[in-house]
Amino acid sequence: MRTAYSVETVRAAERELMARLPEGALMQRAAAGLAAACADVLGRVYGSRVVLLVGSGDNGGDALYAGARLARRGAGVRAVLLAPGRAHAGGLAALRRAGGSVVSDAGGAVGLVEQADLVVDGIVGIGGKGGLREAAVPLAEAARRGRGVVVAVDLPSGVDADTGEARGTAVRADVTVTFGAYKPGLLIDPGREYAGVVRFVDIGLGRGLAGGTGPAGSPRAEALQHADVARLLPVPGAESDKYRRGVVGIAAGSARYPGAAVLAVGGALRGGAGAVRYVGPAGGAVLARYPETLVSERGPARAGRVQAWVVGPGAGDDAATVGEVLAADVPVLIDADGLRLAEVGAVRGRGLRGVPTLMTPHAGEAAALLGVEREEVESGRLAAARELAARYEAAVLLKGSTTVVAEAGGGGAVRVNPTGTPWLATAGSGDVLSGLGGSLLAAGLSAVDAGSVAAYLHGLAGRFAAEGAPVAAEDVAGRIAEAWRSVVGAGV
Numbered sequence: 218m219r220t221a222y223s224v225e226t227v228r229a230a231e232r233e234l235m236a237r238l239p240e241g242a243l244m245q246r247a248a249a250g251l252a253a254a255c256a257d258v259l260g261r262v263y264g265s266r267v268v269l270l271v272g273s274g275d276n277g278g279d280a281l282y283a284g285a286r287l288a289r290r291g292a293g294v295r296a297v298l299l300a301p302g303r304a305h306a307g308g309l310a311a312l313r314r315a316g317g318s319v320v321s322d323a324g325g326a327v328g329l330v331e332q333a334d335l336v337v338d339g340i341v342g343i344g345g346k347g348g349l350r351e352a353a354v355p356l357a358e359a360a361r362r363g364r365g366v367v368v369a370v371d372l373p374s375g376v377d378a379d380t381g382e383a384r385g386t387a388v389r390a391d392v393t394v395t396f397g398a399y400k401p402g403l404l405i406d407p408g409r410e411y412a413g414v415v416r417f418v419d420i421g422l423g424r425g426l427a428g429g430t431g432p433a434g435s436p437r438a439e440a441l442q443h444a445d446v447a448r449l450l451p452v453p454g455a456e457s458d459k460y461r462r463g464v465v466g467i468a469a470g471s472a473r474y475p476g477a478a479v480l481a482v483g484g485a486l487r488g489g490a491g492a493v494r495y496v497g498p499a500g501g502a503v504l505a506r507y508p509e510t511l512v513s514e515r516g517p518a519r520a521g522r523v524q525a526w527v528v529g530p531g532a533g534d535d536a537a538t539v540g541e542v543l544a545a546d547v548p549v550l551i552d553a554d555g556l557r558l559a560e561v562g563a564v565r566g567r568g569l570r571g572v573p574t575l576m577t578p579h580a581g582e583a584a585a586l587l588g589v590e591r592e593e594v595e596s597g598r599l600a601a602a603r604e605l606a607a608r609y610e611a612a613v614l615l616k617g618s619t620t621v622v623a624e625a626g627g628g629g630a631v632r633v634n635p636t637g638t639p640w641l642a643t644a645g646s647g648d649v650l651s652g653l654g655g656s657l658l659a660a661g662l663s664a665v666d667a668g669s670v671a672a673y674l675h676g677l678a679g680r681f682a683a684e685g686a687p688v689a690a691e692d693v694a695g696r697i698a699e700a701w702r703s704v705v706g707a708g709v
């Protein structure tokens with residue numbers, strides 16, 4: 218599991234550690250890790266041209282000390298000071314001693330940045346507020362157009378460490394070298410995209426973070442990795458039969474949108490449940506594509522036992538079916554039209570009785586439920602998911618460029634999905650995801666685990682299906698088994 222901590226928590230852990238170490242020791246650890254990463258991306262340090270973008274804080278200090286290390290190894294290092302009177306004094310002296318030079322006219326440094334082999338972004342780190350200041354914007358743009366590699370110190374300047382928001386221009390890094398702990402902004406778009414490849418440097422904060430108490434001390438965000446997903450995937454044992462593996466009910470589709478039912482069933486069949494039961498008006502279309510489906514003509518309440526329901530994809534205005542499903546005492550995944558038709562009280566009541574519900578809106582649906590503009594959800598995905606999870610007392614999976622999953626009530630760490638591709642933004646791929654998630658719920662995963670594992674597999678399947686070209690939702694469903702195999706690491 219990759220865990221990310223808030224700025225407040227990281228600062229507290231740093232304070233605790235600094236109190237026990239000689240002055241400056243922590244920055245030296247950071248600078249050593251940063252210089253090593255820079256040397257790796259340069260390949261050959263001797264004779265290379267390195268430009269440091271240096272702000273007024275400790276982030277700039279890290280860059281200066283790392284620059285000094287590179288200069289001692291023969292690089293030509295020039296530091297562009299964005300706030301000349303306030304740059305880190307010790308770092309500046311170290312750079313000069315090592316033979317590096319200083320450029321105080323930031324405005325005149327654009328050409329230097331464009332020509333550098335390596336640009337080190339030490340403008341701001343976790344102390345950054347708002348977007349990049351005006352003076353830094355032309356330099357960030359030059360770094361982006363330039364020929365060199367861009368390495369961001371701790372996080373790309375201009376990205377909000379806690380949310381991943383980028384107001385205005387932000388530095389676009391090829392590599393980000395982050396210290397002590399991941400920050401949520403490195404896992405969530407757009408920050409994740411600005412960060413490039415993230416390299417973690419351990420500066421010894423572990424104890425401070427683990428020892429933290431209360432919400433400030435616990436991780437704010439976490440991202441599953443292959444091994445975590447492999448542990449969560451349901452695997453049938455010798456004693457299993459189709460009912461013990463779990464039956465998932467799909468109440469989806471309408472005369473107008475039969476395809477949503479087919480796609481949701483397609484996702485569900487690949488998700489680990491032993492059987493898929495379908496109720497709704499698209500039974501013919503479902504059977505034509507998936508003859509293994511158990512199709513019922515009756516409503517959800519009389520269709521036979523299931524261990525979880527999926528309701529909503531392509532459901533049109535069928536509020537009665539949504540109400541019937543929500544009355545069931547098994548886990549329910551609510552998607553698409555179902556989100557609009559589900560009464561807050563009915564969903565909350567389930568949560569308060571301890572019956573899991575997982576809601577899977579995209580940003581537009583989440584905005585409608587919250588009564589805000591879509592942009593507000595897009596720019597604050599963590600907060601929006603938490604808010605919905607609190608209002609509905611249900612787990613919430615918010616789809617989009619970074620899919621996030623908040624637990625019922627909205628507390629705890631939000632799961633951030635690390636897989637996926639923008640090619641998944643294709644009609645019907647959300648229906649596949651809902652079927653897959655429902656199947657995992659029926660197989661016994663908790664709402665948060667089912668949602669985050671479904672998003673993980675769906676994202677991988679999307680990448681396998683796309684390989685750089687457009688995909689249809691059916692293609693994504695067809696590659697789920699391959700995604701599953703790649704996670705468990707065996708071809709069996």
Ligand SMILES: NC(=O)C1=CN([C@@H]2O[C@H](COP(=O)(O)OP(=O)(O)OC[C@H]3O[C@@H](n4cnc5c(N)ncnc54)[C@H](O)[C@@H]3O)[C@@H](O)[C@H]2O)[C@@H](O)CC1
Nearest residue numbers: 231244247273274275276341342343344345346348350371
């Ligand atoms: N505290 C520690 O123990 C360690 C901190 N480290 C580094 O220190 C960084 C944090 O340092 P600071 O607390 O000094 O903060 P930063 O260096 O991130 O930024 C603070 C400075 O930037 C200015 N600033 C704020 N927003 C700005 C903006 N939008 N544009 C331009 N300037 C802006 C502020 O006026 C302030 O002077 C971390 O990100 C990390 O790189 C590392 O050396 C590891 C150890």
Ligand SMILES: Nc1ncnc2c1ncn2[C@@H]1O[C@H](COP(=O)(O)OP(=O)(O)O)[C@@H](O)[C@H]1O
Nearest residue numbers: 579616617618638639641642644645646647648
């Ligand atoms: N820019 C993007 N990058 C990655 N994944 C995306 C992006 N946009 C959408 N997706 C994913 O594509 C799927 C689309 O689902 P949804 O919006 O419900 O569409 P539909 O209702 O047509 O099925 C979701 O899994 C979502 O996370």
Ligand SMILES: [K+]
Nearest residue numbers: 341370372374
């Ligand atoms: K930075």
